Amino acid sequence: xxxxxxDPGSGSLIASAVVGGAAAAGVAVxxxxxxxxxxxxxKRSEAExxxxxxxxxxxxxxxxx
Amino acid sequence: MSSYEPGSFRDPGSAVxxxxxxxxxxxxxxxxxxxxxxxxxxxxxxxxxxxxIVGTTTHEGEAPPSPRGTPWARVLEHERIPVVSYPYEWPFxxxxxxxxxxxxxxxxxxxxxxxxxxGSAYNVQFFGSRPTFIDVGSFEPAFGPWPGYRQxxxxxxxxxxxxxxxxxxxxxxxxxxxxxxxxxxxxxxxSGLNRLRKGVLRNVTLHSLLERRVGTGSEKVKTELEASGFxxxxxxxxxxxxxxxVAGLEVxxxxxxxxDYRDTCSYSDGxxxxxxxxxxxxxxxxxxxxxxxxxxxxxxxxxxxxxQASYVVAVxxxxxxxxxxxxxxxxxxxxxxxxxxxxxxxxxxxxGWRNRERAPFFERVRPDVVLALALVHHVAIAxxxxxxxxxxxxxxxxxxxxxEFVDVDDVQVKRxxxxxxxxxxxxxxxxxxxxxLAEQFLVHEQQRLPNGTRTLYLAEPKP
Numbered sequence: 397x398x399x400x401x402x403d404p405g406s407g408s409l410i411a412s413a414v415v416g417g418a419a420a421a422g423v424a425v426x427x428x429x430x431x432x433x434x435x436x437x438x439k440r441s442e443a444e445x446x447x448x449x450x451x452x453x454x455x456x457x458x459x460x461x
Numbered sequence: 462m463s464s465y466e467p468g469s470f471r472d473p474g475s476a477v478x479x480x481x482x483x484x485x486x487x488x489x490x491x492x493x494x495x496x497x498x499x500x501x502x503x504x505x506x507x508x509x510x511x512x513x514i515v516g517t518t519t520h521e522g523e524a525p526p527s528p529r530g531t532p533w534a535r536v537l538e539h540e541r542i543p544v545v546s547y548p549y550e551w552p553f554x555x556x557x558x559x560x561x562x563x564x565x566x567x568x569x570x571x572x573x574x575x576x577x578x579x580g581s582a583y584n585v586q587f588f589g590s591r592p593t594f595i596d597v598g599s600f601e602p603a604f605g606p607w608p609g610y611r612q613x614x615x616x617x618x619x620x621x622x623x624x625x626x627x628x629x630x631x632x633x634x635x636x637x638x639x640x641x642x643x644x645x646x647x648x649x650x651x652s653g654l655n656r657l658r659k660g661v662l663r664n665v666t667l668h669s670l671l672e673r674r675v676g677t678g679s680e681k682v683k684t685e686l687e688a689s690g691f692x693x694x695x696x697x698x699x700x701x702x703x704x705x706x707v708a709g710l711e712v713x714x715x716x717x718x719x720x721d722y723r724d725t726c727s728y729s730d731g732x733x734x735x736x737x738x739x740x741x742x743x744x745x746x747x748x749x750x751x752x753x754x755x756x757x758x759x760x761x762x763x764x765x766x767x768x769q770a771s772y773v774v775a776v777x778x779x780x781x782x783x784x785x786x787x788x789x790x791x792x793x794x795x796x797x798x799x800x801x802x803x804x805x806x807x808x809x810x811x812x813g814w815r816n817r818e819r820a821p822f823f824e825r826v827r828p829d830v831v832l833a834l835a836l837v838h839h840v841a842i843a844x845x846x847x848x849x850x851x852x853x854x855x856x857x858x859x860x861x862x863x864x865e866f867v868d869v870d871d872v873q874v875k876r877x878x879x880x881x882x883x884x885x886x887x888x889x890x891x892x893x894x895x896x897x898l899a900e901q902f903l904v905h906e907q908q909r910l911p912n913g914t915r916t917l918y919l920a921e922p923k924p
Contacts (some may be wrong), residue, residue, distance in 0.1 A: 401472045402579050404608035406682040407671030408644075412610035413686055415663050416699035 463525040467817040475598030478525035487533030504569035516540030548582040549636035550801040552784035559585040560617040580609025582616035589796035615641030625710040639813035644669035717781040743919040753828035756836040778804040806844040852897040871914035
């Protein structure tokens with residue numbers, strides 16, 4: 397099998413799934429949740445003046461899919 | 462000896478060559494495996510037989526060189542497209558037909574677990590008014606979403622939506638860049654209530670938003686989509702919905718400068734009949750293999766030429782008129798008149814990588830006969846092109862020309878001159894034109910039309 401030569405674009409892949417009316421819209425939701433979660437954890441870290449090491453320790457939880 | 466087609470370098474798995482009069486395609490070993498799989502499907506021979514996919518066979522002769530140095534594992538031979546044209550030369554309905562065809566072929570492929578690697582408008586060419594899918598190297602086993610969706614949007618769907626929903630012709634925009642229109646630029650064009658028009662929210666607004674916000678690499682997104690239950694069924698639904706959207710896109714038409722030319726032009730019935738007779742007889746003077754009809758309008762003379770020529774390219778700058786001609790030809794099933802939109806004093810130039818990926822129009826068409834009827838006065842007066850330049854331009858095609866010259870005292874020329882300061886075109890006249898023509902051509906026949914202000918010439922380039 398040939399690997400596609402074209403970068404299809406991450407956003408375009410999800411958009412095409414949405415055009416297909418897919419439950420794959422769930423991916424978009426999950427992506428948004430990750431972003432919110434990482435923002436939220438950053439804000440909390442800043443508020444609690446958490447040292448940068450602790451902030452990076454929180455990273456794996458936000459990137460888990 | 463073969464020459465590499467500069468438009469086919471993007472896919473490392475496949476490239477197109479011109480070898481004599483043959484069109485060859487080299488395939489890498491991976492691409493050859495995909496081709497074997499394609500050959501085993503039922504849709505491939507079926508769509509080839511119906512002309513929706515370009516005729517393709519395995520080539521047993523010498524393999525062309527590979528631009529990346531790896532020898533080809535397989536070589537295919539394709540049916541030749543009489544004249545290659547590009548989406549920025551197509552009227553609205555022609556691009557819509559091309560888009561519908563691309564989706565139809567993809568839907569048939571998905572039914573047998575095959576898909577496309579890409580989705581560009583350049584994957585489609587025309588035999589007259591019949592579109593055909595030419596990128597046989599694009600088929601691959603289906604896996605996840607269609608990777609060509611973005612390209613399809615950029616080069617087909619967005620241009621159609623812009624013209625259908627906003628009334629803006631897409632041709633100059635597509636000519637502006639070989640990759641078409643990106644989602645965020647198009648999102649900027651759809652503001653306010655226009656966002657609610659058919660297909661805009663998902664394909665434009667959401668698409669552009671996701672493109673900006675999703676930072677994850679596309680390979681990872683593919684895996685995520687798979688985990689969320691993305692299957693070929695979803696890809697099929699995407700294609701079905703796109704096909705429905707494309708079929709429903711239509712332009713709201715008002716009249717244009719040339720849309721009722723045939724009813725309002727200044728020809729009497731006698732002039733029109735004499736002109737038709739001259740053109741018919743001039744065409745039969747030699748083998749008119751390929752005829753280029755410059756300023757074709759409703760295609761009346763293209764049709765006359767098509768009675769004798771093997772192929773006719775009808776070019777006119779008026780999109781509305783060419784759109785109408787395309788629709789008529791398509792409904793008739795015509796396959797030997799290719800209607801294209803182009804301003805003849807600003808023709809398509811080279812586009813893409815090194816300006817060679819898409820060749821200039823006049824390099825793609827080498828006619829045996831050029832029709833330039835009721836054209837010279839427009840080029841010389843409306844566009845200010847000096848008469849010697851006009852004649853050199855006609856000579857540059859290399860074929861015979863059937864040309865009409867309209868005198869200064871003709872009503873149409875007077876109309877054009879009324880928009881210009883007096884004295885600017887004192888050198889425009891029949892004597893000057895005939896002298897210039899005789900310098901570069903042998904004039905075999907000439908005839909003044911009964912109205913006395915129009916003259917037709919059949920001229921052959923001097924060796």
